[in-house]
Amino acid sequence: MEHRLEARMPSLTPLAFAALGLLNEGPMHPYEMFQTMTFRGDERNVKVRPGTLYHQVGRLTDLGYAEAVGTEREGNRPERTTYAITDAGRTALAEALRQMVAEPADEYPEFHLALAELENLPVPEAVDAVRARVVALERERDDIDTALARVHERELAERYWLDVSYVHAMLTAQIEWLSATVERIASGDIPWDGPAHPDDTTSPHSKEPSA
Known part of the structure; x- marks a missing residue:
């Protein structure tokens, strides 16, 4: 996944990409994004950590894919900044998704x-x-x-x-x-000995039958 993201979205990690997808649903603050990812079980695809998520949202902002749209405070808790996806972020997300889904990646499992x-x-x-x-x-x-x-x-x-x-x-x-x-x-339905090709009786791949 990381290789594919780099083709369209410079220096964007899978977690940042997932965060951008969440912001495309609507404005959120990072902790709300973390709670949503946890509820949906997104850890199956990306490592979801609050501190890392805050950092990646900041990276999205630096790239112009997200922007701060307000802050809120609950009781004595620190202020929470809410972020929203930008037009540039929405375009980058759509382009990356189209490429990732339509074009099989060069992978060597x-x-x-x-x-x-x-x-x-x-x-x-x-x-x-x-x-x-x-x-x-x-x-x-x-x-x-x-x-x-x-x-x-x-x-x-x-x-x-x-x-x-x-x-x-x-x-x-x-x-x-x-x-x-x-x-x-x-x-034995798949022979495990003999030449690699039926016409090549001197193939170096010919070998004695396995035990």
């Missing part, structure tokens, strides 16, 4: 590389490793189920937790694909 090189492990080790990952992903999906139950209990509008639904769907797809693939490896 570690697991994709591991799958490409999995054939370097003996079959039993490869099978054990993949099955262990399936178990770990199932635990993650259980956590997502808990998060979904929580947002339903809070009656939070669906548009605010589309990312949770998306992650759940992606985890389910990964679990299904990995479960089916590891069984094909274990059964």
Whole structure:
């Protein structure tokens, strides 16, 4: 995410980006923003800390994406400054969102590389490793189920937790694909020896059958 944000929004962190999205809903003071993020469970995507949030709102102001619109005081508490998004901030937010959603980022996930090189492990080790990952992903999906139950209990509008639904769907797809693939490896349906190409019997990738 950070790489994509830098393309449109110089030196803007994911937390600042999330804060800008909140200000697009209406003027808020940073503590109110923190409370809203906590209620919605935004920590699933960004690290939400009050002190850091205040700093990022200040950064938005420096960039001209937000502006102070008033202060208020409750009892003996310090004054709280309310901020609002500017036209420049609204434009930057929309442009960044369009780019981030429409254009897949150039990412090189570690697991994709591991799958490409999995054939370097003996079959039993490869099978054990993949099955262990399936178990770990199932635990993650259980956590997502808990998060979904929580947002339903809070009656939070669906548009605010589309990312949770998306992650759940992606985890389910990964679990299904990995479960089916590891069984094909274990059964020998995916050969684990021989040349990399059927016409290349002298390929350096040919090797003895794994134990």
